[in-house]
Amino acid sequence: MRDNTEQKQAEAALIKEKEEVEKRTHQLQIYINELEAFAYSVSHDLRTPLRSIDGFSQMLFEHYNDKLDDEGKSYLQRVRSASQRMAELIDDLINLSRVTRSEMHYETVDLSALARTITMELQQSQPERDVEFTIAPGLVAKGDAHLLRVALKNLLDNAWKFSRKQASAGIKFGYAETNGQPAYFVRDNGVGFDMAYANKLFGAFQRLHAPDEFEGSGIGLATVQRIIHRHGGKIWAESAVGQGATFYFTL
Template sequence: ALRITCVPVQDERGQVREVLGITHDSTRRQRAENALRRSEAIHRAIAQNVPRGLIFVVDPQLRYLVAEGPLAEQLGLALTAVVGRAPAEVIQEPLRSHVEDCFRRALAGESSSFERPFGGRLLWTQYVPLRDDAGQVVAAMSLILDVTEQHENEQALRESEERYRRLAAELEQRVAERTAELQAANEELDGFAYAVSHDLRAPLRAMSGFSQALEEDYGERLDGEAKVFLEQISLASRRMGALIDGLLVLSRSTRGELQRDPVDLSALAARIREELTRGEPGREMVWEIEPGLTCRGDERMLEAVLRNLLGNAWKYTGATARPEIRFAQERRDGVLGWIVADNGAGFSMDHAVKLFQPFQRLHRQDEFAGIGIGLATVQRIVHRHGGQITATAAPGEGATFWFTVPEPPDSEGNADE
């Protein structure tokens, strides 16, 4: 756009001798004014829609063009008389000098930002230059946001992280202490196992040996009652030896590093079946072993589990007319497990609480021999694998034991699924 200004040129007598025409190209200025008006409208709209915001826009002469934002009311600031005035007219020192300096830097093309408290709140302020279409700075803007809640949340988060770090350190220390205690307990258990297997067996062997020598050397001189007493001593020494063996088995059932290897449970069950059958070759038994049952666990420990459960099933079906033993997979409440079931003597569920306790038996010794250590060992091994074991039974109707061996966390699913 062009603007033409005509100026008369007069002589000494005041007569107009000529007219001087001056042409001004106002395109750039008009573009700048248009850009500034658009910028003012945009930033005014932004300010009105920022819940905790406040926007100021100044021209190159540091006169406020825009002063808008909901934050003003929250801080108790009156903005009605700000537009058209300079910071020196509306702001007190020492804040005034700081605001003017930041605006001048923005008008020179430099952005800046900072945080400072004001009116009990924490405010974040950014000063930026506003440019026209040609890239020339035509105004400067300051955006003010209330970041009090964000700061408080960040502080709470830092405090929470620090608290968790302390808890993690305390937990790590506690784990280290418990590990040391467990190691010490294991060492004590090793000492106890050594004492049981060596120190206690020595007097037991002496008692058994001397009673046997007494019977062999002086048996003809002993009357009937004395021989009964001697036989009781021999039986007691053998039972004491069996209890020592069971105690050692129980103490070692959860010792050592737990391996997590593929285990063919069906093959283990078949091998145990063959061993039991060879021990009593004339005994009839209907076996049902589901093929292809596998899991991931410690093969040595899981063999002990099946040996105890299948051995019990074999023992408690000794008086059954048509004995049956079954090993199969069974899912309960969505959990995959395995069952060992028989149709033998069974037991009353009223006494099931004692079932997995060491040296507790649900049958008399004269009915079924044993020391009551097998199921306690089974439960410890299953628990060590992170599984569970339950039992259901009825007198004369057999018993069913269901146990699980969960897949380790690094496994991609159960091989049986």
């Protein structure tokens, strides 16, 4: 009788604890949604004044160019560059928010076909570059086609960008087993990075290279991670300085 009573008390305690965890999880999700909605709203509202700053700066440069000395022209160009840079950051922040907020539609997605389309676009953007693409055939996954394209494009864009200093660059998209776990991967033979800073890779606005060396806002990998997490997967990277990088992800 005593054992039965203790068992019921333990079960009741577990149920209560589970309900408390679910309640806190629900509240946390509400806070996250509100924060993302706020970030989206603020970012969207900042676009208009930035366009005005850039637009009027351009008008000053075009119509009052002869009245400005070299120093004045330099200052004005800095204003334009800064406003354009901020506009790019805002666009990236809005896109990051959309990735989290958008409704998902699951279907069978041909990742190999997506990769071929994206790499073709990259080659057309800089036809003078010598880059060898290797795309494994027949790679498919269940997921949201739009979001998976965004994720794959960000990964391939990064591989393209960080391998541009190579006389003969190589970029691969495939499927392999790593540490006993099957995963998709994007690999390049570019500049790579120090694994000591790997924990910063997927943070928003985190950069491992100087802006004057490689352009970008530092939002791309944060976007990729959110997409992969929304699909119930995970993403990680392996690299060494000067030896390229490989990004693995599961879905």
